[in-house]
Amino acid sequence: MKQGIATVRQIDEFSCFDEVIDVRSPAEFAEDHIPGSINCPVLDNEQRIEVGTLYKQVSPFEAKKIGAAYVAENIARHLREKFLDRPKTWRPLIVCWRGGQRSGSMTFIFRRVGWDAQQLENGYKIYRKMVVDSLAELPRQLKLKVICGATGSGKSRILQALGRLGEQVLDLEELACHKGSVLGVLPDSAQPSQKMFDSKLLVALHGFDLTRPVFVEAESRKIGSIHLPDALIETMRCADCMNIEAAFSARVEFLLRDYDYFLSAPDWLSSRLEALRNLQSRETIERWHNYVSHAQWRELVSELLELHYDPLYNRSQNRNYTGFGTPQALTTDDLTPAGVDAVARRITGN
Secondary structure, rough: OOOOOOOOHHHHHHOOOOOEOOOOOHHHHHOOOOOOOEOOOOOOHHHHHHHHHHHHOHHHHHHHHHHHHHHHHHHHHHHHHHHOOOOOOOOOEEEEEEEEEEEEEHHHHHHHHHHEEEEEEOOHHHHHHHHHHHOOOOOOOOOEEEEOOOOOOOOOHHHHHHHOOOOOOOHHHHOEEOOOOOOEEEEOOOOOHHHHHHHHHHHHOOOOOOOOOOEOOOOOOEOOOOOOOOHHHHHHHHHEEEEEEHHHHHHHHHHHHHOHHHHOOOHHHHHHHHHHHOOHHHHHHHHHHHHHHHHHHHHHHHHHHHHHHHHHHHHHHHOOOOHHHHOOOEEEEEHHHHHHHHHHHHOOOO
C-alpha cells in the first residue's frame, strides 16, 4: 500500500478515521456523499466547469494551470478557516470522485503539515459500489413485518407510534421525502437523489438489530421518483402482513388532517390532480377541480378514495404481497393521534 493511500473495503471502516473530508464540488456532494463527511471543495461548481471546459476545448495544460491555482487557493482557505485547531494526531480521510488529483492535492499538503492524512483509494466510486452491493444483500436479512392498509389508514403515523414504543421501524416515505402516491409530493421539500436515498437507507439498515423484527409500510417499487432496491421490495413482499382496516369516515377525516397543507394551496392541488387525467374521465377530473375551487374538501377526499385509491389498492395488494392472503387484521374507527397510538399498542401487545 502506498503511503497516504487508504483502501476501504467495508462501510464501517470509514469510522476508523477522525474525519472524512469530501473535496468534490458542492453539486457532487449534494447528490450523494459518505454519511458524516464534510464538504471542503478544492474546486467549486463554477471552477470545475471552467477547468473542464478548458481541458476539452483548449488544452489539458491550460486547464491544469488554472485548476492548480484554484485548488491551491481553496485548500489554503479550508486549512486556515477549518483545520488549524486539529491536533498533530488527527487522521482525516480525503475523498474525491475517483481518488485522483483533487483528493491527492489536499492529502499531500496535509501530510506535509504533519497530519496522517489518507486519500481514499478509488474515491467516492468505491463507496458507491459498497452501497449498491450492500443494498443487494442486507435487506434479505431483515425480519420484516409489513403494515398494509388502504390510503388514509394512518400507516405512516402508526409506524411512528411503533417507533415511540421502542420498536424498530423503517420509514421509507420519510427517507424518500414523499408520501408515496400521486398526491404524495410534499410542499417545499424536494426528494433526495436516488444515490442519496440509497445512502440514507443503508444507514438506517445498519442501525437495526437483525434478531428483532422491523416494521415497514407496504410500498410499490417507486416512492415518487425514488426506486426501492430489488432485495428490499422482494423481502417486503414475502413478509408477514398486518392490515389496518379503518372505517371510511375515519380515513376521510384523517386525510383532511394529514394533508392539510393542500387546503392552503388549492392551485398546487389542482395541478397535482392533472396527473390523474389519464386514469379518470374528463367529467370526474373537472368535478374534482370544482370541489377544489369551492373548498369542498370532504367531497373531494371521499371521491378520490372511492374512485382512485381504493380500487388501486385492492388490485395491488393481492397481487404483490403474498402475506396479504392471511394478514393480521386490525380494525379501527379512530385515526386521531390517540386512536393511532392505540392501534400501535395492539400491534405490540402493550
